[in-house]
Amino acid sequence: MSTVFNFSAGPAVLPREVLVEAAADMLDWHGSGMSVMEMSHRGPEFMSIMAAAQKDLRELMAVPDNYQILFLQGGGLAENAIVPMNLLGRKAQPAVIDFIHTGSWTGKSIKEAGKYAQVNVAASSKATGFDRVPARADWALSADPAYVHICSNETIDGVEIGVPPDIAADTNDAPLVADVSSHILSRVIDVSKHGVLFAGAQKNIGPAGLTIVIVRDDLLGHALPICPSAFDWKIVAENGSMYNTPPTYGIYIAGLVFQWLKRQGGVAAMEQRNITKATLLYEYIDNSKLYFNRVAGVDRSRMNVPFFLRDETRNDAFLAGAKQRHLLQLKGHKSVGGMRASIYNAMPIEGVQALISWMQEFESAHR
């Protein structure tokens, strides 16, 4: 079987071990005679899958006891509406939401939140092409926002907020909401610094269709009356993420990924590997004459590495040669162009090394 290295930003590469296990379970999960896809979500078999996935994620992320882990649907984009519908009820209307605009994904969040509240863009790096995280000292936060929204890894622009910012003192203790879709489980994240974290699964966890929400208990029960019941976190929490049918197969695969992560040594061990992979690639790019990355050093994403060829007329040749070498889905997002290598947890270091070899070969041929 040929080995490919898949650099897609999402849906993205999954650990091979997990896919092999899922294939073996496909027709008959653990002697049940059923595929996981065919099981009642309320039957004992799926209930055990759900409980293990919840427990393993809580352990991997060291989620404190006063936080709920919810398994929802709708993806990261739906959360851009679900978050305000759940949190705005804590404030008199019209309330204000603060945003740190660091790239395309926060751009979408700002637009959507504007349907429900006043939006204050407290800081933005738009003017410099989203090449950095605006310095914390320059954030013009509101005195009493309903919450402060960040995207801690901008998947398209390749900008990462590694350490959650402290905002409490400036904002009357507003909750920090983080879209962690594309770096959840790639590094140690201090959950307790957040009110809410949310992530679509298809970047670093599993198949599209599952959304994970981690929410502090005191933020439940404040949904606006217009919030659909299936997206009201309090109702979802009270029903163990089974108010409506959860995305059962996605939860099952996510559960296998959580077990795989534990076998790898957990999130801290994964973070060390991710540092090694990202450093290798960025150092190569910075030392090359043909390629460049324009994000400020400390703000560079370890998961999504956008890079450009100085001679853009060679983009197609670069991609065609990459494909011949089984290096797939390297084309950059249409809004920024160039290339993007997404090197999530499931990308082995051999994939990064193979990419660098091809980049070197291409560079020597075009010197």
Ligand SMILES: *Cc1c(COP(=O)(O)O)cnc(C)c1O
């Ligand atoms: C992919 C992504 C989303 C959107 O996810 P959907 O599942 O398509 O709604 C939102 N935020 C970030 C940071 C992402 O990477």
